[in-house]
Amino acid sequence: xxxxxxxRVEEQLLRLRLNSASTRLDALLSEAARKExxxxxxxxxxxxxxxxxKQKRRVSMGIKIAHFPVVKTLExxxxxxQPSIDAKLVRELAxxxxxxxxxxxxLFGPPGVGKTHLAIALGRAAVETGHSVLFVTATALIAxxxxxxxxxxxxxxxxxxxxxxxxxxxxLGYLPLERASANLxxxxxxxxxxxxxxxxxxxxxxxxxxxxxxxxxxAAAVLDRLLHHSHxxxxxxxxxxxxxxxxxxLLGRHQ
Numbered sequence: 001x002x003x004x005x006x007x008r009v010e011e012q013l014l015r016l017r018l019n020s021a022s023t024r025l026d027a028l029l030s031e032a033a034r035k036e037x038x039x040x041x042x043x044x045x046x047x048x049x050x051x052x053x054k055q056k057r058r059v060s061m062g063i064k065i066a067h068f069p070v071v072k073t074l075e076x077x078x079x080x081x082q083p084s085i086d087a088k089l090v091r092e093l094a095x096x097x098x099x100x101x102x103x104x105x106x107l108f109g110p111p112g113v114g115k116t117h118l119a120i121a122l123g124r125a126a127v128e129t130g131h132s133v134l135f136v137t138a139t140a141l142i143a144x145x146x147x148x149x150x151x152x153x154x155x156x157x158x159x160x161x162x163x164x165x166x167x168x169x170x171x172l173g174y175l176p177l178e179r180a181s182a183n184l185x186x187x188x189x190x191x192x193x194x195x196x197x198x199x200x201x202x203x204x205x206x207x208x209x210x211x212x213x214x215x216x217x218x219a220a221a222v223l224d225r226l227l228h229h230s231h232x233x234x235x236x237x238x239x240x241x242x243x244x245x246x247x248x249x250l251l252g253r254h255q
Contacts, residue, residue, distance in 0.1 A: 020053035062127035072120040084236040096129035109235030115201040173204035182213035
């Protein structure tokens, strides 16, 4: 292949936005010279590499937009330490099919049992399957809605949180809500109802949500919409952090 033809091929790849193939053209040609694939096999390999590169860039951007606080994956989760978790259900949720149906996922359990880890891991899996995701703590969410309401642009803020196909809300229930804040939270849940999925973690069972929201009626309305199309996981057991400290001898057995 002459330099002129090679330059023309590279230019055409760039114009077609096949950037990865353009960057790796020399390597691909060298590999082809060594393995001597058919024309169809060479084209298949070139296109497959381009698609893989685009997928990696898309996932990287989706993860950045989601604002996950840390990197957590399902492969890192120790299901053996939390046998109460239905691992089969978790792996099914990781396919993202629940998002296509606008279903919710609710993770109940005490602090430290892995709810946030699962929430982030499922959120990352959702990005990998092509869904838009946003992660936010319940405290930050309520603060943003309250500020938007006070500044007169609540509708825009609700639209922002309603846009992602999956909204991950972490740590609901650690702090009780004022009635006004509870009403704002209800408005968001109502906006997303049967339109977009919510993945929520909480340390409070549904029977105590009246105290969390400071109003039994609002709590019932929120629960009604969250539970209507949902998958629930109740995580039992001891905190991972406490287990680690006990193994290290930092806590006595009576603790």
